[in-house]
Amino acid sequence: DGGITQSPKYLFRKEGQNVTLSCEQNLNHDAMYWYRQDPGQGLRLIYYSQIVNDFQKGDIAEGYSVSREKKESFPLTVTSAQKNPTAFYLCASSPFRGGRSSYEQYFGPGTRLTVT
Amino acid sequence: GENVEQHPSTLSVQEGDSAVIKCTYSDSASNYFPWYKQELGKRPQLIIDIRSNVGEKKDQRIAVTLNKTAKHFSLHITETQPEDSAVYFCAARPLTYYGGSQGNLIFGKGTKLSVKP
Numbered sequence: 001d002g003g004i005t006q007s008p009k010y011l012f013r014k015e016g017q018n019v020t021l022s023c024e025q026n027l028n029h030d031a032m033y034w035y036r037q038d039p040g041q042g043l044r045l046i047y048y049s050q051i052v053n054d055f056q057k058g059d060i061a062e063g064y065s066v067s068r069e070k071k072e073s074f075p076l077t078v079t080s081a082q083k084n085p086t087a088f089y090l091c092a093s094s095p096f097r098g099g100r101s102s103y104e105q106y107f108g109p110g111t112r113l114t115v116t
Numbered sequence: 117g118e119n120v121e122q123h124p125s126t127l128s129v130q131e132g133d134s135a136v137i138k139c140t141y142s143d144s145a146s147n148y149f150p151w152y153k154q155e156l157g158k159r160p161q162l163i164i165d166i167r168s169n170v171g172e173k174k175d176q177r178i179a180v181t182l183n184k185t186a187k188h189f190s191l192h193i194t195e196t197q198p199e200d201s202a203v204y205f206c207a208a209r210p211l212t213y214y215g216g217s218q219g220n221l222i223f224g225k226g227t228k229l230s231v232k233p
């Protein structure tokens with residue numbers, strides 16, 4: 001899992017500002033995911049991408065946006081429309097393609113975002 | 117769509133005892149069930165997984181069992197050690213296309229395991 005990096009580790013922003021979280025992987029994985037983790041809530045899927053230039057909304061996509069211009073990169077923007085953005089954000093990747101490859105997801109170290 | 121319930125939310129055991137965490141899922145078409153361990157402030161790491169065509173899988177002190185009929189799967193940790201203390205998450209991968217989440221993992225809410233020396 002050292003092949004997935006997220007930066008920065010801690011991020012502080014003022015309410016009303018957009019902020020972009022970085023996620024990079026060098027595992028040659030096709031699929032990438034963004035999760036939000038809140039205490040007692042487990043991991044909730046924000047967005048995912050199974051191929052370059054394509055991405056899909058997860059369960060809690062409102063107030064977030066993503067892009068997938070390169071296979072290695074899947075940045076997440078937390079917009080001012082996200083009502084409760086303070087959380088721990090985890091990026092993951094998987095070699096998943098068409099249901100025949102490994103399903104295992106590898107996680108990055110996470111970014112803890114605090115918005116005041 | 118798929119829903120994963122995980123119990124208990126907290127579990128405290130004495131070192132050397134066994135620990136069991138249980139998960140139930142709703143989508144009978146789910147075909148992959150991983151377990152992740154997350155230490156405080158760190159990333160979740162896969163510790164064991166099982167596919168729907170297997171009933172049990174072991175890896176040293178940890179094992180996972182799957183009952184497809186009852187739609188539940190369990191994590192068993194034997195001879196627990198203080199370093200086993202962490203939050204454990206189960207997940208299920210539904211096969212069916214549901215609400216834009218095709219092929220993705222649905223996670224339980226986690227179990228905080230504490231192993232007392």
